[in-house]
Amino acid sequence: MPVTIRDVAKAAGVSITTVSRALNGYSDVGEKTRRKVTRIAEELNYRPSAVARSLVMNQTRTVGLLVSELTKERAGHYFMFQVLYGMHDRLAELGYDLILVSTTTARQRLVSYLDFCMERRLDGVIVMGIRLDDPYIQEVVDSPLPSVVIDLPLLSDHCGYVMTDNVHGAKLVIRHLAGRGHRKIGFVNGHSQAAVSRDRKRGYEEGLLQAGLGYDDTQVHEADFTLQGGADGLKHLLQCHPDMTAVFFASDLMAIGGLQYARELGIRSPEELAIVGYDDIELAEFSTPRLTTIRQKRSEMGMRAAEMVVAMMKDHATPQGVLLAPELVVRDTT
Amino acid sequence: MPVTIRDVAKAAGVSITTVSRALNGYSDVGEKTRRKVTRIAEELNYRPSAVARSLVMNQTRTVGLLVSELTKERAGHYFMFQVLYGMHDRLAELGYDLILVSTTTARQRLVSYLDFCMERRLDGVIVMGIRLDDPYIQEVVDSPLPSVVIDLPLLSDHCGYVMTDNVHGAKLVIRHLAGRGHRKIGFVNGHSQAAVSRDRKRGYEEGLLQAGLGYDDTQVHEADFTLQGGADGLKHLLQCHPDMTAVFFASDLMAIGGLQYARELGIRSPEELAIVGYDDIELAEFSTPRLTTIRQKRSEMGMRAAEMVVAMMKDHATPQGVLLAPELVVRDTT
């Protein structure tokens, strides 16, 4: 059994109250007493119980991270890890801890993850990698538990969001390609149950129109963000449109898949086919040829999400929709 | 404020104790009472407070995940994500939650992470991605807190480990290459502060000797597990040994970096240079040409770690050293 506040009090010859006040930096404690208590606490290696404190303070200083793509499906982690990094780091700075709440656990099948959050008395939640058709997402948004969603524009009294301006990002791509003279530009999108797919497609469409190029539905292929999906997507597009000179992929992973498929066919990039990805994962800079892409500020996304939940939790801040600016990174595939 | 056990008791017209017993499935409760309590609890949407329960039961049912590579350094996540997946999944099945404890947070600079675990009253810890020279790792190993370390062979009264048999894995590689007639095989290792590097190097060395090939220190280059490191490593080796016909990289990421560097130089693989990686990350199957590598059962590593801590926590099981079998996956680069 760890040493408790009572042990410290006894050893210091003061009351429990005094120990509590001394250690928590209250001003109404004699300087001598404070020093003594501090010293004893250190000697005894006293660690105040966060559990007991949570109970009485009615807050756990813990936020849950809801992820559904924490699964075998390996597409998301290139993107998510960096977000997680920024988020966790900022949360720690602000004095909050992060607990994982996955959709795909045995337990979650019985208890919705909102229930999980209630039981653990989490102070807030950050949601990431959740699909539009997720059965529980609405429950979270509607609940009074402060929440921030990443990559899903859900806004309510207790729910904000952080995402990249994907419409703009896709437009940047098309403008770039059109500027290089491409007239026939294909698009391999992610699955339809991601808000980012919807936005990127809209950007693609609007971009084409703005560039004076017509939009043609058959030049769009819906894949699933994976390497294989990218390869398949390109294959499909090339079958319908052998004269295509550029393809925009809704993720770097898919673009790399496409790049590899193209190489197998002996199609050279960028000479015969320009290729653009999305995300700017580390590999983008390291593929051969190096991939032109749209950079998402991933760790900033995490940080912003962290800051927002914390603001909502402690200052009752109004949730907001944060749209981060994308950035075109031109490399060798265009 | 959430509804408490007292609310349920009042509404059901029974004592708090009875509610507790009814809901926790004790046998000494009347069937009618139980049903009534259960119904009321459901109607009121009662969620027992895990915090209060933790306090009185003196266990949080939470394990901490200590990671230090949850940082900007992006090398580890290809490997770690899958481990995390298996670990979290199994933990959830066993009724435990996972909380993130990173080394690189502002707070951790003041408080060692063991202190963090004590404050949060974690039941156990899993450690991953920690370097041999980490200042706090020993503290964790020595502490009475049940812990399991991944990829570091630390064994003590309260600390077990899970890792792949890296010596054997590296030997498999050399045997394979030697079997294909390679006589001069280079090795690009990871950084020296990883136990796996040490083991893979030993396997490389022993493998060479067993194959009747001499070991030559200048054929080994120490890198850092990154793409760039792999490229640099290969470059360096080729400078010293232009006649080298095969190179073994201590990670797939490095191998892919090497592969790309080779392509830039116009060196074809496997014809002119055989290349083997380690880990079997998803990209290995998708590089061009597809990478021969050693598969590590990553999600199983996570599961085993989870099972071990849980066993130690609840059954006071003796910690063990688990060595998982590696597996050679032959693809196109050899």
Add this chain to the structure above:
DNA sequence: CTGTTAGCGCCTTCAC
């Protein structure tokens, strides 16, 4: 079978 009593470790009025 059910209720009463006593804490778990800590913070917070309220007296002194």
Add this chain to the structure above:
DNA sequence: GTGAAGGCGCTAACAG
């Protein structure tokens, strides 16, 4: 400046 008392929500003996 310091201490005593009460309670956060729950479980665990111990009586009946």
